[in-house]
Amino acid sequence: QKEVEQNSGPLSxxxxxxxxxxxxxxxxxxxxxxxxRQYSGKSPELIMFIYSNGDKxxxxxxxxxxxxxxxxxxxxxxxxxxxxxxxxxxxxxxxKIIFGKGTRLHILP
Amino acid sequence: DTGVSQDPRHKITKRGxxxxxxxxxxxxxxxxxxxxxxxxxxxxxxxxFQNEAQLEKSRLLSDRFSAERPxxxxxxxxxxxxxxxxxxxxxxxxxxxxxxxTDTQYFGPGTRLTVL
Numbered sequence: 328q329k330e331v332e333q334n335s336g337p338l339s340x341x342x343x344x345x346x347x348x349x350x351x352x353x354x355x356x357x358x359x360x361x362x363x364r365q366y367s368g369k370s371p372e373l374i375m376f377i378y379s380n381g382d383k384x385x386x387x388x389x390x391x392x393x394x395x396x397x398x399x400x401x402x403x404x405x406x407x408x409x410x411x412x413x414x415x416x417x418x419x420x421x422x423k424i425i426f427g428k429g430t431r432l433h434i435l436p
Numbered sequence: 437d438t439g440v441s442q443d444p445r446h447k448i449t450k451r452g453x454x455x456x457x458x459x460x461x462x463x464x465x466x467x468x469x470x471x472x473x474x475x476x477x478x479x480x481x482x483x484x485f486q487n488e489a490q491l492e493k494s495r496l497l498s499d500r501f502s503a504e505r506p507x508x509x510x511x512x513x514x515x516x517x518x519x520x521x522x523x524x525x526x527x528x529x530x531x532x533x534x535x536x537x538t539d540t541q542y543f544g545p546g547t548r549l550t551v552l
Binding site: 331335359361363369370371372373376378415417419421422423424425426427428429 | 469476477478479480481484491492525527538539540541542543544545546
């Protein structure tokens with residue numbers, strides 16, 4: 328089992344709709360969870376992190392964490408074409424951060 | 437610009453040559469990480485420093501790879517006798533970690549290495 332799993336996509340969402348990105352992880356000892364956005368040819372950009380069960384909102388973005396199910400998600404409300412990118416889920420393990428392969432998101436104008 | 441910077445942004449080299457990359461972290465960040473990313477994959481951890489101490493190196497990392505952070509500020513990553521399989525984006529990230537804080541890492545723009 329991979330440490331951090333994401334559906335590679337592409338996930339196509341109409342402009343203005345809610346995009347839902349999902350991630351599962353294997354290490355129950357993980358404490359911190361991150362979402363990064365990466366445009367093609369660019370480096371990852373931190374969107375938000377979460378470490379408590381429940382929801383955390385920041386603007387159009389909401390991260391959701393369920394430690395019992397070892398599941399993290401990212402919701403993007405009012406999706407914009409500029410949200411088209413690869414979204415990387417990352418989980419801490421010891422002193423490192425382990426990344427998933429990312430989900431490609433395509434917002435349809 | 438107070439973000440993480442990396443130099444060079446692009447490097448093309450011939451197989452067997454040595455290459456060195458530099459990373460300047462965000463000022464006062466005490467941790468510095470090196471990652472490698474290939475197409476369609478997430479960043480893969482290579483090594484990290486806390487201040488000048490190299491605390492961990494990936495077991496998957498060949499001994500052709502070496503990294504330093506001599507004064508706890510900038511870091512260099514050297515690859516000796518490059519191979520075509522070393523072609524990738526090399527990413528540097530930095531963070532400020534203290535007791536009970538979340539290790540939030542910020543990435544530099546990366547160095548894209550092409551080995552011919």
